[in-house]
Amino acid sequence: xxxxxxxxAVVGAVVDPELPMVTLVELGIVRxxxxxxxxxxxxxxxxxxxxxxxxxxxxxxxxxxRRAGWTHAxxxxxxxxxxxxxxxxxxxxxKLAEAGIAPPGAAPRRAAGPVPLTxxxxxxxxxxxxxxxxxxxxxxxxxxxxxRELRRCPACGEPFEHMKEI
Amino acid sequence: xxxxxAYQALTDHDDDARWAYGTGFxxxxxxxxxxxxxxxxxxxxxxxxxxxxxxxLIMSHRLQQWVTHAPELEDELALANIGLDLLGQARLLLTRxxxxxxxxxxxxxxxxHRGPAEFRNVRLAERGDADFAHLVGRLLFFTTWRxxxxxxxxxxxxxxxxxxxxxxxxxxxxxxxxxxxxxxRLGDGTDLSHRRMTAAVGALLPLTEELFQPSExxxxxxxxxxxxxxxxxxxxxxxxxxxxxxxxxxxPAPMAATNAEPAGHDTESPGHDTDPTGRGTDPTGRGTDPTGRGxxGEHTEALSEILAELQxxxxxxxxxxx
Numbered sequence: 063x064x065x066x067x068x069x070x071a072v073v074g075a076v077v078d079p080e081l082p083m084v085t086l087v088e089l090g091i092v093r094x095x096x097x098x099x100x101x102x103x104x105x106x107x108x109x110x111x112x113x114x115x116x117x118x119x120x121x122x123x124x125x126x127x128r129r130a131g132w133t134h135a136x137x138x139x140x141x142x143x144x145x146x147x148x149x150x151x152x153x154x155x156x157k158l159a160e161a162g163i164a165p166p167g168a169a170p171r172r173a174a175g176p177v178p179l180t181x182x183x184x185x186x187x188x189x190x191x192x193x194x195x196x197x198x199x200x201x202x203x204x205x206x207x208x209x210r211e212l213r214r215c216p217a218c219g220e221p222f223e224h225m226k227e228i
Numbered sequence: 229x230x231x232x233x234a235y236q237a238l239t240d241h242d243d244d245a246r247w248a249y250g251t252g253f254x255x256x257x258x259x260x261x262x263x264x265x266x267x268x269x270x271x272x273x274x275x276x277x278x279x280x281x282x283x284x285l286i287m288s289h290r291l292q293q294w295v296t297h298a299p300e301l302e303d304e305l306a307l308a309n310i311g312l313d314l315l316g317q318a319r320l321l322l323t324r325x326x327x328x329x330x331x332x333x334x335x336x337x338x339x340x341h342r343g344p345a346e347f348r349n350v351r352l353a354e355r356g357d358a359d360f361a362h363l364v365g366r367l368l369f370f371t372t373w374r375x376x377x378x379x380x381x382x383x384x385x386x387x388x389x390x391x392x393x394x395x396x397x398x399x400x401x402x403x404x405x406x407x408x409x410x411x412x413r414l415g416d417g418t419d420l421s422h423r424r425m426t427a428a429v430g431a432l433l434p435l436t437e438e439l440f441q442p443s444e445x446x447x448x449x450x451x452x453x454x455x456x457x458x459x460x461x462x463x464x465x466x467x468x469x470x471x472x473x474x475x476x477x478x479x480p481a482p483m484a485a486t487n488a489e490p491a492g493h494d495t496e497s498p499g500h501d502t503d504p505t506g507r508g509t510d511p512t513g514r515g516t517d518p519t520g521r522g523x524x525g526e527h528t529e530a531l532s533e534i535l536a537e538l539q540x541x542x543x544x545x546x547x548x549x550x
Contacts, residue, residue: 108395110312110313110316110399111313111316111317111319111320111392111395111396111399112312112313112314112315112316112317112319113316114312116256141320141388141391141392141395142387142390142391142394143394144391144394144395144398176376176379176464176467176468177375177376177379177397177401177404179404179405179408179468179471179472180405181405181408181409181412181471181472181475182409201302202302202305202306203306203402203405203406204302204305204306204308204309204310204406205305206305208309208312208313212302226402228398
């Protein structure tokens, strides 16, 4: 029998159900994996309040642990601090770009005082994941999932998705 | 996991993952350590979470009704996404309301098995939209008010409510930007779009009065810092609207102190974007009692229509599992 894999290694290999090119750890959704006397405690932070993938994510983590022989596992949700795209790792960003999804830039920092209104799209520089040109433009701020928006690249003529900074 | 077709993925019973299909959802706060602040009246706490949760649930349903009716595919996606965020907020808040109440009611019991008089949402959330201008105007007013409220709740002493609010602030920020940009585009657009946006704002502004009138529960809880007194949100709300109206070249008439009937309900060219949600709803959104408040459970006929749709299946098959 092969040596049992550590719980952290098992959880570390679980991919996101909607973005299967990246793992939950790379996305920053998995915050912590603890082993204690044969039991595993996994802590996750949801991305968006209404994200319907959270249910699947919890099940995927428990299923992977079960298949690796970890039968006593609990997934705990931590909602503060709120998830931010700044938690996506460098390897996660690279894999998103390779799959044609422009990774997020730095999340917006907020000054003290009321949340500012933004009446025109921020002049952000998002490189086209296909040709690398940076003169891309927003098509729609809302895409197929809460975390993505639609952009296009005038240089190569292709539309692409961009993971929004939050 | 690979499937030959989408239907197989949805109906595969060996897989625990159900996405948004079926009844297999667990409580959105599953695995979150519970507990409530000491010395706070649980009934008041439950009532307050219900107010905030109902606002999101009913507004979310109204947004979902626009899907397949919005002028562009991109706006369908936007409205569906915003509705989903609000539904997520509603689930967290209703679950928390049920826990504070302590009578075993979960989010489903609260969403599906209450009558209109038990709902505590503001009337602005339930109002039907006469056209797309009414929708974006209503969304602007709703999100501007809720963002300001959640921004203050994010530093509230109840850590769970603070966390839900802090998360909501990020979402409401781009909801408000979306609505504000549309109000500017229509207000500063063609003569026709300007007229319709002006009519929408004029019709909706009287409904915003209710947003700043504290209920007794809010007054009691705000005294101990647990809740926010909504009357304290007025200045920020007015400042944001002034900025949007200026960019949109809109000059709404100053609101009369009385509940004057909103003028100029739009009669122009009912097109494909006209009222997917109203279905005969009282266009003033006020029902028979013009002074009633949603926070007191006094609603317009519009809420009954929403609940008939929202609750129909759950009530017809209360034991249903699929």
